[in-house]
Amino acid sequence: MTSLRTAFLPRALHPGAWWLWAIGLATAASRTTNPVLLLLLVAAAGYVVAARRTPAPWSRSYAAFLRLGLIVIALRMALQVLFGSTGAGHVLVTLPELPLPSWAAGVSLGGPVTAEDLLAATYEGLRLATILACVGAANSLANPSRLLRVVPGALYEVGVAVVVAMTLAPQLVTEAGRLRQARRLRGRPDRGLRSVVGVALPLLESSLDRSLQLAAAMDSRGYGRTAGVPRATRRLTGALVLLGLTGAALGSFGLLDGGSPQLAGLPLLGWPLLLGGMAAEVAGFTLGGRRVGRSRYRPDPWALPEWLVTAAGVGTAVTFLAAVAADPTSLAAPVAPPAWPGLPLLPLVGILLALVPAWAAPPVPTARGSAAVRVPASERVAA
Amino acid sequence: MIRFEQVTVTYGGLDRPVLADVDLHVPEGELALVVGPTGVGKSTLLRCVNGLVPHFSGGTLLGRVTVAGRDTRTHPPRELADVVGVVGQDPLAGFVTDVVEDELAYGMESLGLAPQVMRKRVEETLDLLGLADLRDRPLRTLSGGQRQRVAIGSVLTTHPQVLVLDEPTSALDPAAAEEVLAALQRLVHDLGLTVLLAEHRLERVVQYADRVVRLDGVGLPVVSGDPARVLAHSVVAPPVVELGRLAGWHPLPLSVRDARRAAGPLRERLVGRAPLRAVDPADGPPVAAARALVVRYGDVVALRGASLAVTAGEVVAVMGRNGAGKSTLLNALVGLTVPSAGVVRVAGADPAQLPARDLLRHAGLVPQEAADLLTAETVAAECSASDRDCRAAAGATRTLLDRLAPGIDGTSHPRDLSEGQRLALVLALVLVAEPPLLLLDEPTRGLDYTAKARLVGVLRSLAAQGHAVVMATHDVELVAEVATRTVVMAEGEIVADGPTAEVLVASPAFAPQVAKVLAPEPWLTVGEVAAALEVAG
Numbered sequence: 047m048t049s050l051r052t053a054f055l056p057r058a059l060h061p062g063a064w065w066l067w068a069i070g071l072a073t074a075a076s077r078t079t080n081p082v083l084l085l086l087l088v089a090a091a092g093y094v095v096a097a098r099r100t101p102a103p104w105s106r107s108y109a110a111f112l113r114l115g116l117i118v119i120a121l122r123m124a125l126q127v128l129f130g131s132t133g134a135g136h137v138l139v140t141l142p143e144l145p146l147p148s149w150a151a152g153v154s155l156g157g158p159v160t161a162e163d164l165l166a167a168t169y170e171g172l173r174l175a176t177i178l179a180c181v182g183a184a185n186s187l188a189n190p191s192r193l194l195r196v197v198p199g200a201l202y203e204v205g206v207a208v209v210v211a212m213t214l215a216p217q218l219v220t221e222a223g224r225l226r227q228a229r230r231l232r233g234r235p236d237r238g239l240r241s242v243v244g245v246a247l248p249l250l251e252s253s254l255d256r257s258l259q260l261a262a263a264m265d266s267r268g269y270g271r272t273a274g275v276p277r278a279t280r281r282l283t284g285a286l287v288l289l290g291l292t293g294a295a296l297g298s299f300g301l302l303d304g305g306s307p308q309l310a311g312l313p314l315l316g317w318p319l320l321l322g323g324m325a326a327e328v329a330g331f332t333l334g335g336r337r338v339g340r341s342r343y344r345p346d347p348w349a350l351p352e353w354l355v356t357a358a359g360v361g362t363a364v365t366f367l368a369a370v371a372a373d374p375t376s377l378a379a380p381v382a383p384p385a386w387p388g389l390p391l392l393p394l395v396g397i398l399l400a401l402v403p404a405w406a407a408p409p410v411p412t413a414r415g416s417a418a419v420r421v422p423a424s425e426r427v428a429a
Numbered sequence: 430m431i432r433f434e435q436v437t438v439t440y441g442g443l444d445r446p447v448l449a450d451v452d453l454h455v456p457e458g459e460l461a462l463v464v465g466p467t468g469v470g471k472s473t474l475l476r477c478v479n480g481l482v483p484h485f486s487g488g489t490l491l492g493r494v495t496v497a498g499r500d501t502r503t504h505p506p507r508e509l510a511d512v513v514g515v516v517g518q519d520p521l522a523g524f525v526t527d528v529v530e531d532e533l534a535y536g537m538e539s540l541g542l543a544p545q546v547m548r549k550r551v552e553e554t555l556d557l558l559g560l561a562d563l564r565d566r567p568l569r570t571l572s573g574g575q576r577q578r579v580a581i582g583s584v585l586t587t588h589p590q591v592l593v594l595d596e597p598t599s600a601l602d603p604a605a606a607e608e609v610l611a612a613l614q615r616l617v618h619d620l621g622l623t624v625l626l627a628e629h630r631l632e633r634v635v636q637y638a639d640r641v642v643r644l645d646g647v648g649l650p651v652v653s654g655d656p657a658r659v660l661a662h663s664v665v666a667p668p669v670v671e672l673g674r675l676a677g678w679h680p681l682p683l684s685v686r687d688a689r690r691a692a693g694p695l696r697e698r699l700v701g702r703a704p705l706r707a708v709d710p711a712d713g714p715p716v717a718a719a720r721a722l723v724v725r726y727g728d729v730v731a732l733r734g735a736s737l738a739v740t741a742g743e744v745v746a747v748m749g750r751n752g753a754g755k756s757t758l759l760n761a762l763v764g765l766t767v768p769s770a771g772v773v774r775v776a777g778a779d780p781a782q783l784p785a786r787d788l789l790r791h792a793g794l795v796p797q798e799a800a801d802l803l804t805a806e807t808v809a810a811e812c813s814a815s816d817r818d819c820r821a822a823a824g825a826t827r828t829l830l831d832r833l834a835p836g837i838d839g840t841s842h843p844r845d846l847s848e849g850q851r852l853a854l855v856l857a858l859v860l861v862a863e864p865p866l867l868l869l870d871e872p873t874r875g876l877d878y879t880a881k882a883r884l885v886g887v888l889r890s891l892a893a894q895g896h897a898v899v900m901a902t903h904d905v906e907l908v909a910e911v912a913t914r915t916v917v918m919a920e921g922e923i924v925a926d927g928p929t930a931e932v933l934v935a936s937p938a939f940a941p942q943v944a945k946v947l948a949p950e951p952w953l954t955v956g957e958v959a960a961a962l963e964v965a966g
Contacts, residue, residue, distance in 0.1 A: 263523030
C-alpha cells in the first residue's frame, strides 16, 4: 500500500493522471479564442513538462508538438486567405476571385483579404495549436508503455498488439536500412523507386519471420493461457465495450464542441452520453477482465499526487467552463473591430491551477547506472 | 526430466523426416549439450521439448516427448511455460516489452502469479544474473551478453525445471560468452536446473557439459552420454579434443586445464620445432588504406581515428568486443558508412563515391546477416541475376559457386540451404566481380566445423590468388587457422596490430585453445602441430 509518506518520493506518476490533466487543459483551451489565455495555457503546460519530464526519448516530443502547432496556425491562415473571404472589415489585399458554380455557393476562392478575417483565423489556429500542445505535454510526461499497462483486461490483446508494434517499428527501420545497403553490396542501385520496390519484398518477408519468432517466444512464455469463458459472455463483453466506446467518444465530442444541441442550457449530447458510455465500458471491462487469467507486475499506484494532478486539470477546465456559462462572450477575443483582449480573473485562476503538477507530482527518479553520482549531504555543503 | 521415446518429426510439405526414431533421456540437474553438423535437426530437437514442434511449427510428431511428466502431445507450449523456459537464437526477437524489469516479469504475468511473488522473484533474478544495475534500461540499448542474460532471466522467473537454449553464445565475443556460460553453470549448480543447449562453438561450452547428445544424421541413432566418450568419435569436436586425439591422450581432455596437465610429453616432442605458417606478405602491392577515420552515430563515437592498410595476399582479422567498431570499420572500407573525417582508398577510389554498379569491382562485403543479399526465389535465379549485376559471363557465378560448395541444387530456395551453403552462395555473388578487397563480417556465425574448415580453405586460396581479405570475427579458432595478421580494436581505436601468432598468444581472451595448452611455445592450431609431428616422423 502506498502511504502518504512514500507517495511523494521520486517515482513516475501514473500516466493516466497526466492524460487527465492534459485533457482538462485541452478542454479549457477549446472554450476560448483569447490569445493571452491560450498562450498562458501553453506556457503553463510547458513549465510542468520542463519540471517533471524524464530523460526518456518520448519526453522530447513537447517541442515537436509546438512546431506542429505553428504549422497548424499557418495552415489555418492560408485556408482563410484562399477560401474563407467574407469581405467585411478592413481590406488588406484583394486576391483575384475565381467565379465558382452555383452549387458551391458559400465557398469563395480568392477575393478580398480583411484584417478581421485574418485575425479570427489566427486565433482559431492558436486554439488548435494549444490543444495540440496539451496533447504533446501528456505525451512527453506519460510513459506510453506504462499507459498501455493500465488498459483493462478486456482490451489486453489490443494492448499487447500496440506494445509489440511499438517495439517492432524501430527494428523495421534498421532492417530497411540494412536491406538497402545489401542492394548496394550486390552492385544494384540503392537509390530511386526501383530500390524501394526491391527492398519492400525482403522487408515484408523478414518482418513476417520476426513476427513468427516473437509469436513462438510469447507462446513459450505462457501468452494466451485463458480461463475458460462461455462464448455468450465473450460476445456480451465485446458489444458492451464497443457501445461504451462509441458513447463516450460522442459524449466527449458534445462536451468539447460548444455548438452542439443544448437542452435547458446543458449540452444534450454531452454528459448523458458520456456517462452512459462510461457505464457500459466499465461493465464490459469488468466482464472481460475475468477472461484473462493474468496478473500485473508493479502496477502504478494511484495515490494523493495522482488525485492532485487530476484535480488540477479538472479545475482548470471548470474555471473556463464556468466563465463561459456566466458570460458566453467573455472568453472570445474581440475581432470586429479588433481590440486588445481582456484578462478575465476566473480563467487566470484556472491557469494557476494548471501549474500545480509542477510541485504536486513526485520528482523524476534519477536513472540507475547513469553517471549521476550521489553526493553525501555533508560534502554537498562544502561544494 | 526430459524423455524422448521413438520420436520422429516430419514437417509439412517435406517427404523426409527431420528427426527419426530419437530416443533420449536427460536426467534432472544435468547440463546436456546437443552437438552435430548444421541441418541435422538440433533446433527441431530443442523445440520439441516445450511443444513448439509440432504445436507451433506444424508437421507431425510420432512417438512421445515428456517433460517433468507432462506429455507435449496434450500440453501446448503455453501450458508448459511453468516447467520449460526457452531462449531462442536471437534474444532481441523474443522480447515482448521494452525495459529489463518488465521483460523479467512478463512470463509471470502470463501465469497470473501474485504481485508480491513477482516482485520478489524479479529481485532474486536480477541478483542471480547480475542484472541489478540494468533494471531500468531499455532492452535495445543492452550489449549482446546482457541481452542474452536478460533473455535467460526472463524465462527463469517462472521457476522452470528445464532451460532450453539454442546457440546462446554464437553471436557473443569471448568475454560476453564467458559471462553467459558462468551464469548458466551457476543455475545448474545452485538451482539444480536441467539445461539442454545446442552450440556450434564447442570449445566454449563442452567443459561445462555433464552429457553430450550427438546427432549424426537422420536415421542414425542419437548418441548420448559422457562428453569425453561421445566426442571421441564425433565429426564435430573442439580443437582441444582434436589435439587429444592426435596425441593419443586417454581419457580425452575437454578443458584447456585437463589438456595442459596431459601435454607435458607433447611439449617436449615439439621442442626445437617451429610451426610452418603463411607469413604476412606485408610488402605486397597495397589494396586498401584507411587513414584516421572518425565515425560518429549521434553521441557514440564508433571510430576514433582508426587507420588500417591492407596489401594483396593478406588475411587480416579484426577482433574486439561487441561495439568496438569492427563492423563500422568494414562498412567504411566498403563505403556504406561515410566517415566524418579521414580518407578511405580502395583500389584507387573512394568506395563511398563509386556508383553501386562499380563498387563490386573494388570491394565486396559479406555482411553479418549474409542472407540480406539474397532476393531471388531459387539459387539458379540468384546466380543469373548476379551475372547480370556484375556484367560477368553467363554462368560465371554458378561455376564459382560449384567451386566453393559443390552440389547445390539450382532449384532450391536460398532460405532452405544450410548456413554453410548460404554463405558460399553469398560469397559467390560477391566474388564473381573479382573485388581486390573482400570483407567478411562475422562469417562463422552458425557454421559447423566442417563448413568452417571449407571456409578456411576458400579464404586461403583467395589470398593466394592475390585478394586481400579483411574479416571481423569473434571466432579465435578461425583467426588462428587463416589470418596472417590480426588487429584488435577497442572503443573505436586500434589497440594492437601485428602477426596473428604474436597478437593471439599474448592475449588471455583471444588465445586459441591449442595456444593455451602448449604455451609458451607459439602453436596456434591442431593442423600446425600435426604437420610438425609428421615431419618429425
